[in-house]
Amino acid sequence: MVLLLALAIAPGVAICLLVYSRRKYEKEPSRYLGISFVLGMLATVPAFLVQSLTKDVREARVHHSIWEYAWYAYVVVALSEEGSKYLMLRLYAYPRKAFNEPFDGIVYSIMVGMGFATVENIEYVRQFGYETGLVRFFLAIPAHAAFAVLMGYYVGLAKFNPGRSVWLMWKGLLIAVLFHGSFDFFLFLQQNETATRYVSTGLLSFGAFASFYIAVRLAMRSIRMHARLTQE
Numbered sequence: 001m002v003l004l005l006a007l008a009i010a011p012g013v014a015i016c017l018l019v020y021s022r023r024k025y026e027k028e029p030s031r032y033l034g035i036s037f038v039l040g041m042l043a044t045v046p047a048f049l050v051q052s053l054t055k056d057v058r059e060a061r062v063h064h065s066i067w068e069y070a071w072y073a074y075v076v077v078a079l080s081e082e083g084s085k086y087l088m089l090r091l092y093a094y095p096r097k098a099f100n101e102p103f104d105g106i107v108y109s110i111m112v113g114m115g116f117a118t119v120e121n122i123e124y125v126r127q128f129g130y131e132t133g134l135v136r137f138f139l140a141i142p143a144h145a146a147f148a149v150l151m152g153y154y155v156g157l158a159k160f161n162p163g164r165s166v167w168l169m170w171k172g173l174l175i176a177v178l179f180h181g182s183f184d185f186f187l188f189l190q191q192n193e194t195a196t197r198y199v200s201t202g203l204l205s206f207g208a209f210a211s212f213y214i215a216v217r218l219a220m221r222s223i224r225m226h227a228r229l230t231q232e
Helices: 002-021 030-042 044-052 066-093 103-128 130-138 140-159 162-189 193-198 201-231
Strands: none
Touching (some): 044 066, 066 162, 103 130
């Protein structure tokens, strides 16, 4: 049980430390980072409530259309989860005086995102064991981190572009939802018998991996761009 818990918690904490280490100049107050992580954990509650009140299309493997899968992946799952994380970032970290450089958007967003992903990971590992934990270690947790970086990049820009702040924050949220929804959409379709009659599971897996890969590459570029802004 201890090993399972460590497997569930370690990836999120490691990613937090990795991104924080890229902050070479003024470090953020530890209490703000810790609170952001805890708020990310609490963000699972509204997301869970939305999803629990909505019919899971994966429960009926034949009778739902691709559009219903898209609605469930992009709106029910991705928007509820990224929206909950966005609210925690916007309402707590964004107004802080310590949020004083664009890179801080990425740092705080990662803390919130990894808090959320850690709770989700604990539940998955508890239910499905080591194999699921290992798969999520290399795929789902880094995916959540990439979504958080993309959101935080635009929230960081919004803080210092008051004339465009609303648009930039919405852009960050929508981009995170787009990649999160795409990643889940292709994974969910693998469980639909009708879809797999026409499209191989291998091709659907490629679609999920492509969404993951592009999000990670964009996230890495976003980190480099904000790091350069900080140095200037």
